[in-house]
Amino acid sequence: MHAPFSSRRLFTALVVGVLVTVASAVFAQRIWVGGGRFYRTPPKMATPEDFDGSFLYCRGFFTGRHFESGGQGWSTDYPGADNNFSIRLAELTRVHIRLNEDRQPNTVVVSLSDALLFRCPMLFMEDVGTAEFSDMEVRTLREFFQKGGFLWVDDYWGTTAWSRWVGQISRVLPPGQYPIFDLPIEHPIMHSLYDVKNFLQVSSIQFWRQSGGDVLERGTDSIPVHYRGIQDANGRLMVLMTHNTDVADTWEREGENQDYFDRFSPAGYAIGVNVVLYAMTH
Numbered sequence: 001m002h003a004p005f006s007s008r009r010l011f012t013a014l015v016v017g018v019l020v021t022v023a024s025a026v027f028a029q030r031i032w033v034g035g036g037r038f039y040r041t042p043p044k045m046a047t048p049e050d051f052d053g054s055f056l057y058c059r060g061f062f063t064g065r066h067f068e069s070g071g072q073g074w075s076t077d078y079p080g081a082d083n084n085f086s087i088r089l090a091e092l093t094r095v096h097i098r099l100n101e102d103r104q105p106n107t108v109v110v111s112l113s114d115a116l117l118f119r120c121p122m123l124f125m126e127d128v129g130t131a132e133f134s135d136m137e138v139r140t141l142r143e144f145f146q147k148g149g150f151l152w153v154d155d156y157w158g159t160t161a162w163s164r165w166v167g168q169i170s171r172v173l174p175p176g177q178y179p180i181f182d183l184p185i186e187h188p189i190m191h192s193l194y195d196v197k198n199f200l201q202v203s204s205i206q207f208w209r210q211s212g213g214d215v216l217e218r219g220t221d222s223i224p225v226h227y228r229g230i231q232d233a234n235g236r237l238m239v240l241m242t243h244n245t246d247v248a249d250t251w252e253r254e255g256e257n258q259d260y261f262d263r264f265s266p267a268g269y270a271i272g273v274n275v276v277l278y279a280m281t282h
Contacts (some may be wrong), residue, residue: 029090029104031084032080032083032255041079043074044079044108048116052098054106056106061109061112062128062132062133063131064127066129068156070206070217071126072127073127074125074126077251083105084252086106089273090105112141113137118143121279122149122150123144125153126153128153128156129158129162129165138172149238150282151240152241152275153241155204155246155249156243158218158221159221165243173230173239179230180241181228182228183228187237189240189274189278193270201215201222201225201245202249202250204217204246204253205249217244225242226241237278248268249264250264251272
């Protein structure tokens with residue numbers, strides 16, 4: 001059964017989580033808030049010991065060959081988005097999240113050619129318009145999808161970044177066999193738990209602040225927002241591509257600005273939870 005998506009209802013659930021965190025800061029997980037101790041954190045690369053059956057936020061590590069304004073390649077929104085989403089996923093669902101000794105969620109970075117990739121429940125990547133895959137990464141990713149893997153790519157903007165990404169993913173999943181299609185809002189991935197009725201478009205909090213509330217990071221080249229997919233022969237979605245939007249910033253930056261949180265974070269978490277539950281059940 002789908003839970004009707006109400007931004008007010010989800011907002012209330014998120015606020016309750018914040019209050020619990022504040023009230024028991026010694027014991028509870030901490031929401032990352034800008035800069036702080038996480039800023040410029042080196043990648044925590046996956047090890048076999050990280051995989052114990054719990055949900056594990058796996059972020060794909062790739063080589064950047066291009067530059068996109070406002071992006072940082074593989075580490076865009078890292079590790080705040082990974083940390084905060086994992087906390088909220090545990091609060092909003094019954095998905096089990098493993099905690100480290102400091103009681104923060106265990107999250108990892110995985111090389112796209114590492115065999116540990118096959119143990120990830122799903123893979124997250126950002127700023128993929130800067131990526132260039134090696135031949136080994138192409139082969140490993142193709143096998144990852146053939147064995148049931150799921151990839152979500154987010155936070156890349158404009159036609160140039162889109163074209164570069166299509167060039168790379170087409171090496172992995174040839175478009176003649178695996179065409180890219182526009183996801184209808186009725187697709188099950190948008191309704192796994194929350195009934196999402198609109199595709200969220202949101203910019204980074206920095207652009208949103210500087211522009212006075214605009215969400216079009218590349219101006220008219222940011223129109224429209226795209227939620228696109230690639231599926232296998234049986235209709236199983238393998239790749240979700242959220243283009244001209246930055247869903248992960250609604251997680252990473254939720255504690256920095258009340259207006260940004262109110263407007264974007266409930267919808268961002270609703271989409272994120274839906275995607276994870278879909279990926280884990282298909």
